[in-house]
Structures are given as C-alpha cells and as structure tokens.
Amino acid sequence: MSVWREAVRAELSRFRARTGRDTVTRGELLRQSLDDLEARFPGSETPEQSLSRTLQELRDRDEIEFRGDGEYAITELAAPFERGTTYTRSRLHDAYGGMRQSGIAPSADYPFVFLFYGAAGEQYGYDDGFRGDTFVYTGEGQVGDMEMTHGNRVVRDHAEDGRRLYLFENADGGEVTFVGEYEYGDHFRQEMDDANGDRREAVRFELVPAGASGVPDDAPEFDDADLTDLYEHATGGETTGGPTTTRSTSYARSESVREFARAYADGVCEGCDEPAPFRDGDGEPYLEVHHLHRRADGGADDPGNVVALCPNCHRRRHHGADGDTFNEELKAYAEDRPY
Known part of the structure; x- marks a missing residue:
C-alpha cells in the first residue's frame, strides 16, 4: 500500500x-499538511x-471526486491503513499521536481512535x-x-464526535497488525476479574465492521406503535424493506428489544414496582434494560430475556x-408475562 495514500x-x-x-x-x-508531510517523508520528491x-x-x-476549480469532494474515504498489514506501534x-501504552488511544490531532488488543491483556482481566x-x-x-x-466514553460516542475506530492486534516486538475499521454497535456490562483477581463490573463493547452498524434508514419509528407492533419487530416478525447487512439487522433488533422492554414496563421498574426515579433528556422515564441470561453467555437478544429496571434494582442484580x-x-x- 502506498505510504502516500495512507498519509493523504x-x-x-x-x-x-x-x-x-x-x-x-x-x-x-x-x-x-505541508510541514507534516515534509517531516514524514524527508528527502523525497x-x-x-x-x-x-x-x-x-x-x-x-472513487474516494474523492474532482469538482473543478481545484476543489475535491471527500466521498468514500477509506481507512488510511491496510487490513492485515503490520505496523510499528511507535x-x-x-x-498520528495518541497514548503509547493505552489500549484505547484517541489522537488529539486526527479524528482517529486506536484500539489495541492481544494476549497480554488477559493478565488485566481482558478477554x-x-x-x-x-x-x-x-x-x-x-x-x-x-x-x-475517558477512553470508554470516547469509544461509545466516537460517531457523534466524528471519530473513526481503528482496531489493531498486538504482535511481538512492538508491532501491531491492522484488523480493520469498526464502529460502536452496543455495550453491556459483565462481571470479570480485574488485575488483582477481584470480581468487578467490566464494560464490554460490541464493535461492528464500519458501515454495518446503526438502525437502517427505513426502520420504523415506534413513538405511537402499540406493544404488539413493538413485539413483532423485536422478535424479527416484521420487516421494513430489508436491511443491507446482517449486522444492521442484529443491531436494529437490539434497539427494538430495548424499545419493547421500556414500553412494556410503562415507566415502572419491573424489579421493585416503583416508578422510574427520574426522566431522561428526552423526557421519558429512565429505566435500564437488563438481560436475564447474559448475552456473553449465549443469552438471546429477545423480549423474553429482558426486563426494564430502575438503576437501583439493576445495581442490586449485579x-x-x-x-x-x-x-x-x-x-x-418474565415467564409469566403475556409477551
């Protein structure tokens, strides 16, 4: 791959x-960019x-388009790294900047977030x-x-912040291999050992290949839908023109399951039968969706496997x-519910 293509x-x-x-x-x-390019490629043309x-x-x-008068439109810009290629992390x-020892390394100068993983992370409880x-x-x-x-928020909010996630696998000798560009799809919390061997609640991100995350543009709005419509969509019983990727289907369904759980609870915690303690930024009762059988253990992303809990009950469970x-x-x- 041309190093100049990467740089440009x-x-x-x-x-x-x-x-x-x-x-x-x-x-x-x-x-x-002139000063940076000259420093990066000294002695070249x-x-x-x-x-x-x-x-x-x-x-x-077809990554940029010439518009005339010396102007280019940035259209489908590819990642500046080639999948499967090994780079020296330093x-x-x-x-591009970024913390040299961190697993999550946002760049201050470029809209990039570097994510690194490897076998060495297991000693800190990572899997x-x-x-x-x-x-x-x-x-x-x-x-x-x-x-x-910090870094966890950066990963979750990268799209809103205009950043791109680049995933690398650690190799030997300070080298890393580019796995690909990914996007935040979802996250869940899971009990895992920390670096001291103590149990703790870890944040686990579900990253999807770039371009495959998010709800399809033609996904229905559920503001006025009844529970039956929500249930059918959450269980995959309704289609709306066909998504473009398998992962889009999965993520859209995940959002639909959460939508159904909150709608069914109707602002009341299913753990303590008390009203939600406050309203969120959209004015809706704040409840957290809990998977009864953890997804990390193979639990289904299905209406029958979720309940809507107040933050206190959710913490009680974990x-x-x-x-x-x-x-x-x-x-x-949950087994006694009509849905």
Whole structure:
C-alpha cells in the first residue's frame, strides 16, 4: 500500500474533522499538511508533486471526486491503513499521536481512535475477540468497576464526535497488525476479574465492521406503535424493506428489544414496582434494560430475556449479596408475562 495514500487519507480526514467541510482544495490541504508531510517523508520528491499524484490515485479509487476549480469532494474515504498489514506501534503514534501504552488511544490531532488488543491483556482481566462478525472489546480500567468515562466514553460516542475506530492486534516486538475499521454497535456490562483477581463490573463493547452498524434508514419509528407492533419487530416478525447487512439487522433488533422492554414496563421498574426515579433528556422515564441470561453467555437478544429496571434494582442484580437470587425472581416474573 502506498505510504502516500495512507498519509493523504489521514490528512483529508483531519481537514474534514477540523473544518466540518466535505470539500477541500489542493492549496488548502498543502497549507494544513505541508510541514507534516515534509517531516514524514524527508528527502523525497517535493510534497506538492506527491500530493497531486496521490489525489489522482484517490480519484481513481472513487474516494474523492474532482469538482473543478481545484476543489475535491471527500466521498468514500477509506481507512488510511491496510487490513492485515503490520505496523510499528511507535511509528503510528509518531505520525498520528495518541497514548503509547493505552489500549484505547484517541489522537488529539486526527479524528482517529486506536484500539489495541492481544494476549497480554488477559493478565488485566481482558478477554477480547470475535463473536461472529462482532468484535467484543473490553473497556479501559484495570482495577475496580469500569466507568463510562475517558477512553470508554470516547469509544461509545466516537460517531457523534466524528471519530473513526481503528482496531489493531498486538504482535511481538512492538508491532501491531491492522484488523480493520469498526464502529460502536452496543455495550453491556459483565462481571470479570480485574488485575488483582477481584470480581468487578467490566464494560464490554460490541464493535461492528464500519458501515454495518446503526438502525437502517427505513426502520420504523415506534413513538405511537402499540406493544404488539413493538413485539413483532423485536422478535424479527416484521420487516421494513430489508436491511443491507446482517449486522444492521442484529443491531436494529437490539434497539427494538430495548424499545419493547421500556414500553412494556410503562415507566415502572419491573424489579421493585416503583416508578422510574427520574426522566431522561428526552423526557421519558429512565429505566435500564437488563438481560436475564447474559448475552456473553449465549443469552438471546429477545423480549423474553429482558426486563426494564430502575438503576437501583439493576445495581442490586449485579452487585447485591442476593443478586443471583434476585435474577431468578426476575426470570420467574418474565415467564409469566403475556409477551
């Protein structure tokens, strides 16, 4: 893979993130990136010539489109790394920034978030790997319960923040292999050992191949739907024009299951029968959806396997002395529901 293609893709991504624009001229790109390109490729032909040649290559690959008057539209920009290629991790950070020892390493200069995993993470209680097309990635935090802050929040909110997730597998000698570009699909919490061997609640991200996450554009809105419609959609009994990918189907269904669980609870916790303690930013009663049989253990993403709980009951299930007994009571309750 051309190192210049890698560099120019990265600079185009940086320009779009910095300006919020999807169009750029060659002159604008040079003003932003000339010093960095000269430092990265010392002794090579002039950066102006290399940039022009690389922009033409990206046009031929349909990643950018020439609009005339020296302006390019950034259309389907590929990842600046080639899948299966091994890189020196220090070189990645020299070029793009990011913490050199962290598993989650956001760049301050580019709209990139680097995710690293490997066998060495097992000593800290991490257990990362593929589940079908989905990559399950353990969040950051070596000791104690993981919180949705810092790097974990960056992963969850990367799309909203305009960042792209690049996943690498650690190899020997400080090298890493590019696995691919991924997107946040969902997350769940799971009890795991921490670095001290103590049980804790870990954040587990479900990452999906880029372009395959999110609810399809033609997925129905459920604001006014009744429970039967919600149930049919959550169990896959309703289709709406056909999704484009298998993973889109899975994620849309996951969202539908949560929607059904909250609608069925109707603002009342199914664990303690008390009203939700507060309303969320959309004005809806705040309840958390709990899987009775953990998805990590093969539990189904199905209306029959979820209940809507207030935060207190949800914490009771995962951290209470009677958590397992409480979960069995919730299972018995769920079996008696009409849905």
